[in-house]
Amino acid sequence: MIKLIALYRKPADAAAFDKHYNEIHTPLVRKYPGLRKLEITRVTGAPIGDAKFHLMAEMYWDDKSAMDAALSSPEGKAVIKDLLSFAADIVTIFHGDVAA
Amino acid sequence: MIKLIALYRKPADAAAFDKHYNEIHTPLVRKYPGLRKLEITRVTGAPIGDAKFHLMAEMYWDDKSAMDAALSSPEGKAVIKDLLSFAADIVTIFHGDVAA
Numbered sequence: 275m276i277k278l279i280a281l282y283r284k285p286a287d288a289a290a291f292d293k294h295y296n297e298i299h300t301p302l303v304r305k306y307p308g309l310r311k312l313e314i315t316r317v318t319g320a321p322i323g324d325a326k327f328h329l330m331a332e333m334y335w336d337d338k339s340a341m342d343a344a345l346s347s348p349e350g351k352a353v354i355k356d357l358l359s360f361a362a363d364i365v366t367i368f369h370g371d372v373a374a
Numbered sequence: 375m376i377k378l379i380a381l382y383r384k385p386a387d388a389a390a391f392d393k394h395y396n397e398i399h400t401p402l403v404r405k406y407p408g409l410r411k412l413e414i415t416r417v418t419g420a421p422i423g424d425a426k427f428h429l430m431a432e433m434y435w436d437d438k439s440a441m442d443a444a445l446s447s448p449e450g451k452a453v454i455k456d457l458l459s460f461a462a463d464i465v466t467i468f469h470g471d472v473a474a
Contacts, residue, residue, distance in 0.1 A: 277415060279430070281381075315377060317470040318438075321445060325468035330379070338418075345421060368425035370415040 275310070275372040276338050278345075280331045280357075283364040288328060294360045295329065302353045303333065306344040310334045328364075334372070341369065375410070375472040376441050380431045380457075383464040388428060394460045395429065402456055405449040408440040409433055428464075434472070441469065 285291035303312060311334040317327045335341040344350050357365060385391035403412060411434040417427045435441040444450050457465060 276418075278421070279415070314473045315379070315470040316473050317468050318376075320468040321378070322467070325470075326466075327468055330470065366426075367422070368417050368420040368427055370417040370425075370430065373414045373416050 278333045278369045281366045282329045284328045305349040308340040378433045378469045382429045384428045406444040
C-alpha cells in the first residue's frame with residue numbers, strides 16, 4: 275500500500291478551516307478514484323511542548339500507479355484546486371510506502 | 375482511537391538511521407503496553423518538490439489514558455531514551471484523535 279499524507283499546520287482561524295475541511299474538502303477527497311481508505315486525525319497535542327499541526331489526512335491506494343492516476347484525474351484536480359483555495363500556506367504533502 | 379505520530383526529517387546518514395530504527399528502535403516501540411497498532415511509512419516523495427521527511431511511525435491506543443500509561447511506563451521510557459540517542463534532532467512528535 276502507498277499513502278498520501280496531507281499535514282496541516284495550525285490555521286489562523288481553526289473554526290473556519292474545520293468547516294471548509296469537513297463540508298467542502300473531505301467530500302472531494304472521498305471522490306478520488308481507487309481510494310482504499312481515508313484516515314483523518316485531529317491533532318490534540320504533543321507529549322512535550324505544543325503541537326504545531328492541526329490535522330493530518332492520510333489517503334491510501336493499492337500502489338503508486340493507482341495514486342498517480344487518482345492525482346491526475348479530474349477528481350484529483352478538483353481536490354488540489356480546493357486545497358489551494360483554503361490551505362495553500364499551511365499544508366505539507368508527501369507520500370510513502372506503508373511498511374507495517 | 376488515539377494515535378501518537380513520530381515524524382522524522384531526513385537523517386544525515388539514512389542507512390545508519392534505518393539500521394538503528396529497524397533493529398533497535400522498532401522492537402522497543404512494539405513493547406509499549408496497550409499498543410493496538412503500529413504503522414510505519416517510509417517516505418518516498420512528494421507530489422510537488424521534494425519530501426523533507428524520511429519516515430513516519432504511528433502508534434495507536436484505545437484512548438488517551440492508555441497512551442499516557444504507555445508513555446510513562448518503563449517500556450515507554452526506554453523508547454524515549456533510545457529515540458533521543460539517535461534522532462533527537464530530526465523527530466517531531468504529536469498525537470491526535472483518529473476521526474475517520
